[in-house]
Amino acid sequence: MRQQFILLPCLGLFLLSGLVAHxxxxxxxxxxxxxxSLFEPLPEVVDNPDNPVTEAxxxxxxxLYYDPRLSKSGFISCNSCHNLATYGVDNLxxxxxxxxxxxxxxxxxxLNAALHDTQFWDGRASDVExxxxxxxxxxxxxxxPGEGFAVDRIASMPEYVAWFERAFPDESEPLTYAxxxxxxxxxxxxxxxxxxxxxxxxxxxxxxxxxxxxxxQVFINEGCVGCHAxxxxxxxxxxxxxxxxxxxxxxxxxxxxxQPTMTMDVGRFAVTQNRDDLYVFKxxxxxxxxxxxxxxxxxxxxxxxxxxxxxxxxxLGREIDEDDLxxxxxxxxxxxxxxxxxxxxxxxxxxxxxxxxxxxxx
Amino acid sequence: MRQQFILLPCLGLFLLSGLVAHxxxxxxxxxxxxxxSLFEPLPEVVDNPDNPVTEAxxxxxxxLYYDPRLSKSGFISCNSCHNLATYGVDNLxxxxxxxxxxxxxxxxxxLNAALHDTQFWDGRASDVExxxxxxxxxxxxxxxPGEGFAVDRIASMPEYVAWFERAFPDESEPLTYAxxxxxxxxxxxxxxxxxxxxxxxxxxxxxxxxxxxxxxQVFINEGCVGCHAxxxxxxxxxxxxxxxxxxxxxxxxxxxxxQPTMTMDVGRFAVTQNRDDLYVFKxxxxxxxxxxxxxxxxxxxxxxxxxxxxxxxxxLGREIDEDDLxxxxxxxxxxxxxxxxxxxxxxxxxxxxxxxxxxxxx
Numbered sequence: 107m108r109q110q111f112i113l114l115p116c117l118g119l120f121l122l123s124g125l126v127a128h129x130x131x132x133x134x135x136x137x138x139x140x141x142x143s144l145f146e147p148l149p150e151v152v153d154n155p156d157n158p159v160t161e162a163x164x165x166x167x168x169x170l171y172y173d174p175r176l177s178k179s180g181f182i183s184c185n186s187c188h189n190l191a192t193y194g195v196d197n198l199x200x201x202x203x204x205x206x207x208x209x210x211x212x213x214x215x216x217l218n219a220a221l222h223d224t225q226f227w228d229g230r231a232s233d234v235e236x237x238x239x240x241x242x243x244x245x246x247x248x249x250x251p252g253e254g255f256a257v258d259r260i261a262s263m264p265e266y267v268a269w270f271e272r273a274f275p276d277e278s279e280p281l282t283y284a285x286x287x288x289x290x291x292x293x294x295x296x297x298x299x300x301x302x303x304x305x306x307x308x309x310x311x312x313x314x315x316x317x318x319x320x321x322x323q324v325f326i327n328e329g330c331v332g333c334h335a336x337x338x339x340x341x342x343x344x345x346x347x348x349x350x351x352x353x354x355x356x357x358x359x360x361x362x363x364x365q366p367t368m369t370m371d372v373g374r375f376a377v378t379q380n381r382d383d384l385y386v387f388k389x390x391x392x393x394x395x396x397x398x399x400x401x402x403x404x405x406x407x408x409x410x411x412x413x414x415x416x417x418x419x420x421x422l423g424r425e426i427d428e429d430d431l432x433x434x435x436x437x438x439x440x441x442x443x444x445x446x447x448x449x450x451x452x453x454x455x456x457x458x459x460x461x462x463x464x465x466x467x468x
Numbered sequence: 469m470r471q472q473f474i475l476l477p478c479l480g481l482f483l484l485s486g487l488v489a490h491x492x493x494x495x496x497x498x499x500x501x502x503x504x505s506l507f508e509p510l511p512e513v514v515d516n517p518d519n520p521v522t523e524a525x526x527x528x529x530x531x532l533y534y535d536p537r538l539s540k541s542g543f544i545s546c547n548s549c550h551n552l553a554t555y556g557v558d559n560l561x562x563x564x565x566x567x568x569x570x571x572x573x574x575x576x577x578x579l580n581a582a583l584h585d586t587q588f589w590d591g592r593a594s595d596v597e598x599x600x601x602x603x604x605x606x607x608x609x610x611x612x613p614g615e616g617f618a619v620d621r622i623a624s625m626p627e628y629v630a631w632f633e634r635a636f637p638d639e640s641e642p643l644t645y646a647x648x649x650x651x652x653x654x655x656x657x658x659x660x661x662x663x664x665x666x667x668x669x670x671x672x673x674x675x676x677x678x679x680x681x682x683x684x685q686v687f688i689n690e691g692c693v694g695c696h697a698x699x700x701x702x703x704x705x706x707x708x709x710x711x712x713x714x715x716x717x718x719x720x721x722x723x724x725x726x727q728p729t730m731t732m733d734v735g736r737f738a739v740t741q742n743r744d745d746l747y748v749f750k751x752x753x754x755x756x757x758x759x760x761x762x763x764x765x766x767x768x769x770x771x772x773x774x775x776x777x778x779x780x781x782x783x784l785g786r787e788i789d790e791d792d793l794x795x796x797x798x799x800x801x802x803x804x805x806x807x808x809x810x811x812x813x814x815x816x817x818x819x820x821x822x823x824x825x826x827x828x829x830x
Contacts, residue, residue: 172553181548181564191534191814198827202543206568208829397819409822445816452553452812457759460771465560467570 132319134311141322146337147304148393148443152220152295157235157288159295163273167293169266169453170286175259177248179204180465184241184290187213190449193397194219194297199405204249205468210371212405217445218393220295222341227403228374229344229388235291239283253283259463260286265456299394299443306440314440321437324430329422330414338391339441344374346386347403350423353385353416357402360412371403393441411435494681496673503684508699509666510755510805514582514657519597519650521657525635529655531628531815532648537621539610541566542827546603546652549575552811555759556581556659561767566611567830572733574767579807580755582657584703589765590736591706591750597653601645615645621825622648627818661756661805668802676802683799686792691784692776700753701803706736708748709765712785715747715778719764722774733765755803773797 151159170176174183187201188194194215196202201209211227216234219225225237241247242256250256260266261281273289274280305313314322325331334340347353354370374383387403400406401413411431418426426434513521532538536545549563550556556577558564563571573589578596581587587599603609604618612618622628623643635651636642667675676684687693696702709715716732736745749765762768763775773793780788788796 174551174554174558179564180560181558186543186548189536191817192536193816196536196543197820198542202541202829206829399820408826450814450816452814454555454807454812455553458559458761464770467564467568 132316132323134319137319137323138306138309138311140326142307144326144331144335145303145307145339147307148218148221148298148300148337150296150298150300152298154220154233154235154291154295157291159292160273162269163289163292164296164448165453166266166269166273167289167291168449169269169455170260170290171293172453173455175455175458175462175465176242176250176256176286177204178250178465179467181467182248184216184238187241187247188216190216190297190445193217193299193394193445195398197399199400201247203247204245207246209246211403212400214390215394215398216294217297217299217443218338218391219341220291220297221336221338222388222391224344224388227387228377230374230377233291234294235284235288238287238290238294242286255463256286257281257283262459262461262463263456264459293449296446297449299445301393301443302440304443315436317433317436318440319437321433321435322440324426324433325437328418328424328426328430330417330434333389333421334392338393340389340391343389344383344386345389345421346384347373348385348420351420353402353420356416356420357406360407360409360416373403392438394443396438396442410438494678494685496681499681499685500668500671500673502688504669506688506693506697507665507669507701509669510580510583510660510662510699512658512660512662514660516582516595516597516653516657519653521654522635524631525651525654526658526810527815528628528631528635529651529653530811531631531817532622532652533655534815535817537817537820537824537827538604538612538618538648539566540612540827541829543829544610546578546600549603549609550578552578552659552807555579555661555756555807557760559761561762563609565609566607569608571608573765574762576752577756577760578656579659579661579805580700580753581703582653582659583698583700584750584753586706586750589749590739592736592739595653596656597646597650600649600652600656604648617825618648619643619645624821624823624825625818626821655811658808659811661807663755663805664802666805677798679795679798680802681799683795683797684802686788686795687799690780690786690788690792692779692796695751695783696754700755702751702753705751706745706748707751707783708746709735710747710782713782715764715782718778718782719768722769722771722778735765754800756805758800758804772800 153159157163171184174180174186176183182203187196187203189196194217196213198213200211201213203209214227219237220234223229225231225234226240231237231240242250243252250259267281270280270285270289274285277285302313325334333343333345336342348356372384374386375381377383396410399410400408401410407413407416414431414434415426418424515521533546536542536548538545544565549558549565551558556579558575560575562573563575565571576589581599582596585591587593587596588602593599593602604612605614612621629643632642632647632651636647639647664675687696695705695707698704710718734746736748737743739745758772761772762770763772769775769778776793776796777788780786
């Protein structure tokens with residue numbers, strides 16, 4: 107985690123951003139150098155020495171990711187809420203789960219998520235492997251009654267047992283609940299989405315149009331980069347949502363639909379009981395931000411322009427003019443990447459057997 | 469529709485099956501000739517002159533098939549209940565729908581479904597195009613409030629509008645509710661699954677093992693073929709379920725789980741109000757039958773061996789001995805086919821816009 111409180115680095119970046127001239131046609135080479143100091147191109151795979159990414163593990167993880175039998179009902183898979191056909195999200199304000207339960211928070215995208223310092227909006231899991239253990243057992247998500255239940259259901263299928271032996275060849279007990287999550291985590295570590303901004307960061311000065319480049323300059327100058335930096339443009343800062351102004355008051359103007367789940371979410375405070383963590387959330391990645399609507403931890407804002415203005419207002423105490431918002435919207439387009447082909451190839455799943463526990467809807 | 473009442477053709481087939489010797493090692497060539505007269509290899513595409521299968525239409529149909537925005541909630545797609553990762557079914561007794569409604573009948577597989585003479589268990593739609601119009605609007609399935617709502621939602625996305633123009637180039641109004649279903653239907657017309665039995669029917673006498681061949685012989689001799697013939701081994705006969713004995717009584721012995729939806733389903737009678745149609749259902753295809761559990765219109769029986777014995781008992785008035793059941797199980801394995809690669813490649817879906825109607829959970 108980079109920082110809990112971000113005012114100081116933000117100030118530092120304001121100074122840095124002064125280096126970038128406010129001209130209509132930005133200096134491409136100068137801006138590229140600054141961008142290279144603030145951001146990083148996406149890696150192809152996000153390694154984890156504790157859970158090395160292997161071909162067998164990724165393929166197994168993909169099967170589990172798409173398998174609705176990891177839910178009590180047999181109806182909900184990881185992909186139900188983190189749909190790879192829609193950039194790893196469900197495009198719902200907050201997700202639906204077992205028995206049509208409506209969850210309290212917006213489902214973040216799995217794309218590039220392995221780059222984040224922590225997982226979940228409140229950072230309560232340290233990596234994608236730990237994260238993957240959560241929703242399977244959560245009674246309002248996939249609602250599997252316990253770790254043993256999940257292991258038994260998967261172990262009832264010989265094809266899965268063989269896959270676990272291939273994916274975890276050095277372990278005496280390859281099929282464990284932790285390894286179910288480790289396989290899914292390994293798959294997620296391959297879900298990076300290279301885009302035109304990467305081309306720019308890698309030295310192709312013409313990868314961005316003038317307007318997109320101007321948007322990048324606004325992004326840096328206005329201070330957005332204070333929290334949205336690094337390879338994922340986010341995911342490595344915990345910050346109070348509403349530093350200058352209460353978020354839920356500023357947002358009311360922009361919310362146009364009923365938002366039944368909108369409660370005053372205390373954020374990381376619920377995890378730590380530390381008053382400094384009140385309303386603190388993980389800063390989300392802005393990669394593919396044009397596709398991961400609706401926005402914020404409660405999915406209350408559908409329009410990216412509105413979301414940007416709200417952020418400027420409640421985090422930075424400023425208002426971005428319409429012209430600069432146009433430029434930012436153009437810049438965001440460059441963050442729309444390619445979903446890896448192997449992830450989009452639906453696996454054909456192993457057949458259940460007479461030993462496989464049956465789906466239960468309640 | 470071949471036949472409503474099937475006793476006579478069954479008797480005819482008993483006579484025909486007398487030609488096949490009851491030897492332990494069947495005569496491959498003789499059995500192949502008989503099989504070729506009863507069955508047909510699967511075509512690659514099931515044509516429909518009224519809705520020609522084109523590349524653009526298939527690709528558009530696939531996008532719609534996987535798009536959860538064809539449901540009111542934005543959570544349920546065609547693929548939710550006809551999951552191509554699990555052979556075009558959800559492997560649930562009966563399906564879940566909007567607001568966790570439990571449907572009354574088992575979701576049949578989309579694989580090879582275009583070959584059926586009619587669609588739905590009660591044959592109330594004439595083809596896959598007509599079928600596809602149903603679940604989208606059904607309040608306990610995808611629950612879209614009306615045809616116009618579906619069209620407006622899709623029309624709000626310029627990328628979809630362009631696809632409809634490509635897929636229906638000669639039509640003045642390409643994006644209609646009927647064409648949404650026509651595109652999905654065209655996609656489904658490509659979902660045939662060639663298997664080893666096709667190799668055998670095409671002349672490869674060694675495509676089946678001795679035991680599988682013996683199973684085919686039992687299948688013919690016992691009279692299963694009376695209703696399960698043609699390219700799909702079913703799908704073209706409407707038959708009373710329970711000719712010799714009431715289905716729900718014979719089945720009670722085999723049902724091991726609570727079956728909350730198990731009611732006395734009147735079958736096609738609900739469509740025609742004709743007493744002859746009481747308890748009449750469409751005979752399902754046996755292609756991929758090892759994967760499309762649980763079985764029957766109510767999904768009440770999980771075990772294929774049990775399902776086979778029940779069918780023999782209530783439709784044919786006979787009991788199949790254990791040895792013959794073994795052989796039938798071996799034969800069924802040869803009907804497990806290859807799902808076409810293009811269907812398994814998840815499409816990346818168009819982005820919603822500010823004009824796209826929002827998901828609603830209730």
